[in-house]
Amino acid sequence: MGYDAQLLESIRRVEATRSTRMGQQFSRLTADEKTALLKGYHPDYKAGTMRELAVGPNAGDRVPHELADLLEGRSRIDPDFDLSCIDYDVDVLVIGGGGAGTSAAILAHERGAKVLLVTKLRLGDANTMMAQGGIQAADKPNDSPAIHYLDVMGGGGFQNIPELVAALTKDAPAAIKWLEELGAMFDKQPDGTMVSIHGGGTARRRMHSARDYSGAEIMRTLRDEFRNRQIPYREFTSAVELLLDSKGQCAGAVLCDMETEELRVVRAKAVILATGGMGRLHVQQFPCTNHYGATADGLVIGYRAGAKMVFMDAVQYHPTGVAYPEQIVGQLVTEKVRGLGAQLVNAKGECFIFDLETRDTVSSAIIRECLERKNGVQTNTGMHGVWLDSPMIEMIRGDGTIAKALPAMMRQYARFDIDMRRLPILVYPTQHYQNGGLLIAADSETVVPNLYAAGEVSGGVHGRNRLMGNSLLDIIVFGRRAGMAVAERIGNVKQGTLTLDHVRGYQADLMAAGRDSGQKAPMLLPNYLRPETIGRRGNGQG
Amino acid sequence: MRVPYFPGCTLHSKAAGFDASARAAALALDIHLDELPYWTCCGATFSMAADSAMGLVAPTRILASAKDAGKLLTLCSFCYNTLKRTNKVIATDAERRRKVTTFIEEDYQGTVKIVHLLEILRDDLGFDALARKVVTPLKGLKVAPYYGCLLLRPADEMGFDDPERPTILEKFLASLGCEVVEFPHRTECCGSFVVVGAPDTARECSGRIVDAAAVAGAEVMVVSCPLCQYNLDRAQHDPANGGRAKAKVPVLYFSQLLAIALGCEPSCLHFESHAVDPRPRLSAWLEAPAPAPAA
Amino acid sequence: MAAETVQFYLMGKPHAVPKGLTIQKAMEYAGFRQLRGCGCRGGFCGACGTVYRTAGDYKLKVGLACQTVVEDQMYLALIPFFPAVKANYSIEDLPPTAETIISLYPEVLRCVGCNSCRKVCPQEIEVMRYIAAAQRGDIARVANLSFDCLMCGLCASRCPAEIVQYNVAILARRLYSRHIAKPAVHLAARVEEIERGGCDADLASMMAATDADLKRMYAARVIEPEEL
Secondary structure (H helix, E strand, C coil), X not given: CCCCHHXXXXXXXXXXXXXXXXXXXXXXXXXXXHHHHHHHHCHHHCXXXXXXXXXXXXXCCEEEXXXXXXXXXXXXXXXXXXXXXXXXXXXXXXECCCHHHHHHHHHHHHCCCCEEEECCCCCCCCHHHHCCXXXXXXXXXXXXXXXXXXXXXXXXXXXXXXXXXXHXXXXXXXXXXXXXXXXXXXXXXXXXXXXXXXXXXXXXXXXECCCCCHHHHHHHHHHHHHHHCCCCXXXXXXXXXXXXXXXXXXXXXXXXXXXXXXXXXXXXXXXXXXXXXXXXXXHXXXXXXXXXXXXXXXXXXXXXXXXXEECCCCEEEEEEEECCCHHHCCCECCCHHHHCCCCEECCCCCCCCCCCCCHHHHHHHHHHHHHHCCCCEECCCCCEEEEECCHHHHHHHCCCHHHHXXXXXXXXXXXXXXXXXXXXXXXEEEEEEECCEEECCCCCECCXXXXXXXXXXXXXXXXXXXXXXXXXXXXXXXXXXXXXXXXXXHHHCCCCCEECHHHHHHHHHHHHXXXXXXXXXXXXXXXXXXXXXXXXXXXXXX | CEEEECCCCHHHCCCHHHHHHHHHHHHHCCCEEEECXXXXXXXXXXXXXXXXXXXXXXXXXXXXXXXXXCEEEECCHHHHHHHHHHHXXXXXXXXXXXXXHHHHCCCCCCCCEEEEHHHHHHHHHCHHHHHHHCCCCCCCCEEEECCCCCCCCCHHHHCCCCCCCCCHHHHHHHHCCCEECCCCCXXXXXXXXXXXXXXXXXXXXXXXXXXXXXXXXXXXXXXXXHHHHHHHHHCCCCHHHCXXXXXXXXXXXXXXXXXXXXXXXXXXXXXXXXXXXXXXXXXXXXXXXCCCCCC | CCCCEEEEEECCEEEEEECCCEHHHHHHHCCCCCECECCCCCCCCCCCEEEEECCCCCCCEEEECCCCECCXXXXXXXXXXXXXXXXXXXXXXXXXCHHHHHHHCHHHHXXXXXXXXXXXXXXXXXXXXXXXXXXXXXXXXXXXXXXXXXXXXXXXXXXXXXXXXXXXXXXXXXXHXXXXXXXXXXXHHHHHHHHCXXXXXXXXXXXXXXXXXXXXXXXXXXXXXXXX
């Protein structure tokens, strides 16, 4: 397959300017330039893409239409669902089997809690598994949590919640140490020193990695440890509503077996939502880097139960999603590629932005370059893109760097006959991360008593824009905090009667506000069937 | 001289002393053992899987990886036996050659020559030349050479030495300056892998061999097989642990004595892993004083 | 101009789809909404291991459904799950030796060297070689050779010795990282400093800083240079 003639010709122009570009750095933007760029070109600012919610804790706040459709959607169960028969009676219910969920479950279980973890796909099916570049922590002598704090704040637009940022940066070294002790295989020097590089927006080289399988290595290790401890869990089991009790506490959930479609009731003294992000909502029809199950389920059921969200109008687009070949469009090309020295280059062979600005900045710059300045490349399927000059990595850091540091990516492109060591790759922004989410305190608790949230589903720590390497950190830090917090909380919980009144009330509020998207929510899984297929089905449903 | 080298599983783990001492000693004789870049267990199942093509797959793959060099050296009797006999099947049985080589997708005709270090010393260097290279003659050391089974049998396939009255180890030991001790059990089976399923039986076999060597006046024994070393060494444990031998005779790899005689660094010997500690008897020839043996 | 179509067989049943789709997207085009056998959709999670044959060729081929383009006359099945055995262990208590691996997974010694595992690996990992390394306790080699493993289970499905290679591998990687690789001294030092409260004052002043202060500090950051 490889590149077609048109793309190869474009690549010649990239190669022609390489020697002049190498060693030069495009100047960083001032704060004002950055603001103007974002306002002009970032998808969050595009008119008509968001609407105000009418109902719930965030009434009046704007969120993307795709999310609003779910928040204004219909429950999958009847609020009169019989809750008298309890199928699982536990201390802690963890909803989600990614990095945050498994960390939380391990910590809670370690402290004696009776835990049940449910996940709608398999244990480990999560965005965690796909994260590539690394995990930040200020553990080198020339660095400190305070310096890390400043980077996080600046990246987030200075709107991050201070307590959460302090928790993130203070716990970071301990999070890495925990993973190291569990046997996660971080890239290290022979003497044990962690290999660390810059990411976008960092003042210190504090990104720890495991080649470009950083998330997978963490997830595999956590999953193995979770299984070793024989913590009870059920796969292919989703949560379709949270339960409250007569005291207003979160008290469990209604589960749906994804294979048999049976509904079951879990009563729990505390619930941890670790349901991840929303890439599969395809905001503004962007492709995404996310896994199959990233459908905002936790936001939906949490919101119905009264949990407040923050920064839900801030969607992170990763600047470098695959733009060619078409089969893998949208998939992540880690920031590490730029961290190792590859430059973003337009169709004329020119640099147009400093490669390691924050993600929102670089994404906006690429969109401007392609759509307004018309300096991008367009593939034969109409996909826009700019070049990411990956051969520079081999030239700057020596032959074999890509094979050693980016084996997953090298393999991904090799499957389509593209050798990224010799030829640049085409990239365009792709929907990547939910910057905001359910608001939590430093112990991961939401505003709903006994309802906790950890990982991508939670909001506040990253402000309006997350830095690379802080998501893997977020899930470990707040996953652990959630696990520790619930273990302490459950001893003091007196449960009331289980109820779905909040769902009834929410549906009524929606009706009164005249809002009904008609969609069933939570989405659980995206529907990629063609309209023709759906039309031919006897029940007319996808 | 450079020769491709197949260590086999135990020489990288339990029998590290065999591997390290052989490499060091060979190097002192300007023989470079070039370990194959990729190798798997030889299977060692050849003798037990008479007909199955499956048992030939692993050793044939190893042989094929040495086909360009045309030669492959190994030390462990089990590996030597497995590789040599597999090679003969591949070379002479066209049907099985076709089946196995097609399966492993290698073009291999059975052209590699399997050699043992003792054969190289005898045929390429010569024992007289070896004697002249000895730096530390092991004068006065009474050594019983133990051959076991697999180096010698089946005789028509192994061609290593006379199966009833072999002499290669005796000549080797003489060239190091040792006093060779003749004893009747030198080609009897040590019990081999029977030690796994019926340890008492194996210990009986090994015990008899060790006792016979001791009665004949041996101070140490030499072997060429990690399993023989294990059986003979452990047979001398406290009878309460299943040991049967009455005597205490350290069991060495021939390469360890060779390494000492050639003046190699004692760190290559790994005597600490032996059950019956050889260091007291050999202390005169070991540069550093022997540290206390592990319990 | 109508797109070219190709025909593929999913568990024996033919479907016509436009040329150029991955197996995963082709299945959706053909009307299957996936539950099992679909995970990250990006080549990292091992959910969509696929075995297939092509017309007139007896050779068994493999790929990830999310990364493999449908060929005309492809004859395939996904294998989203294969029964495995997994030992439970406390990684901190285990020495990084062959004995550890053999005691937890004794079947690893049954390897006959057939290389079926390597042939069926969608990541082209040298599975047989790392099993050989495991047998002789070369834990570091197992860790390095197996690193790109997605734990899709295809190797275990084909092994005549019934080894679950990927579970041996993750044990080895954890043993390597925990007991062989050197611990990061600077990391332990920083963790200890934080536990002592050594970083509290600076963090507190950051938390107390005004927006204006933070912006000023941020703009004035000294950026650590790249190490090249």
